[in-house]
Amino acid sequence: MKSYTPYSGRDESCLVQGESGLYYPGVRVENISFPLSISAIQAAVCSCLGNGDQPINVYKFNSESELFDQWVREFEMEIVTEEPQNPNLFNPVRDSSTDIPAALRELTEKTVTIHSDFPVAALLDVGEGLIEGVNIETNIWSLGLCAERVAIARALAAGFTEFKSIHIYAPKGDFCSPCGACRQVLAEFMPTRTAVLHHGDGTLSKHNISQLLPLGFTSGTLKK
16 A cells, blocks of 8 residues: 655555455545545545445554544544454455446445435546445544545555546436535546546536646645
8 A cells, every 4th residue: 555645755554444344445645735635544434434334443554644533433443453464455446347327326325425415426447447436424524535535545545546537426416526625636646637427317528637627726836
């Protein structure tokens, strides 16, 4: 597992074990817009919840995440001090030949939308397959993650760094479109790639990600 930390250089990763016995890796995912950065435990817990699982244990490999204790308390997890041996890791990758519209519809059943009742699913094309993502809401609203960011965090934790395109589906939306935070994150990782938006009425549209965030924030003066 390799963190994406071009701004702090602070590597951070963890493993969250679900009730199913599966382990969900999480890595730190920074963003040029610092408040949008994802901590390792946030990524791992959201990945676990997005697979219909419940987190029970967490093992941290290195530096402590922001709000680490908050996540542990929220889900009453036990902090494990011994590294799991040969853990059975969750595999978020679907075969590239997957029927994408059908897979997106299926994924909406895994969303956790306790506040909004607005499911969103995403499939991120990493060349070797499609990484699943669903939106996750928690009791603390600001700690949830959108489907697009769950997919990116899962991809990085699985060792993928080249993103070809992303498919997004919001069945209850009149027009499916990434939120502003997700546009900023997508622009960091795949600015010249395509977002394929699957709308609730069955139509779809394709957009260059750089066009989704005109005049998006960039700066060569930030510490790298």
